[in-house]
Amino acid sequence: TQLLEQSPQFLSIQEGENLTVYCNSSSVFSSLQWYRQEPGEGPVLLVTVVTGGEVKKLKRLTFQFGDARKDSSLHITAAQPGDTGLYLCAGAETSGSRLTFGEGTQLTVNP
């Protein structure tokens, strides 16, 4: 069974601060996805990274896939209260359609 460890589990910061969330595994994934979930809603895809070493930017969010495709990070610059939510990483198997989800990082950005 492939496992994804996400850290930190909880993060509470002030508006304007930077933060990084990590997602680590001993398994290789064909791609890795980051989702954000808001209260009362399902997870929504933010980005997919496919190539080892790939870096993608989405406004103030920067996503990186490790060279060996076993780990990923999400960095948020100048966090805003609207960034508050549960961030989930998910690894796609090399074959098949299932995803392995991390435990999630609950981010709270205080004004």
Place this chain on the structure above:
Amino acid sequence: DAGVIQSPRHEVTEMGQEVTLRCKPISGHNSLFWYRQTMMRGLELLIYFNNNVPIDDSGMPEDRFSAKMPNASFSTLKIQPSEPRDSAVYFCASSSYGGAKNIQYFGAGTRLSVL
């Protein structure tokens, strides 16, 4: 497209009762997933289907849980009899198997409370 549609959004029932959760996947998607989310265990995959066929049900907690997908546009997750420990948010997601990077699209979930 309306996205993945789940019903009901909220369900409150008493221990021992049968509960049926419903899901309509995105049209054209051929994979469907049922997840359970709790604070303690996070997001857990219960079962998934490819082309209406169950592929992996190893996440189904026990025989009280069953899932069906009679056609490409409808799936149900049934709990009979329900127990208080089944209280959680249940999500359905769909994707296009073999499509872009296995991106899954989630419904808004059903919040189940078993008293």
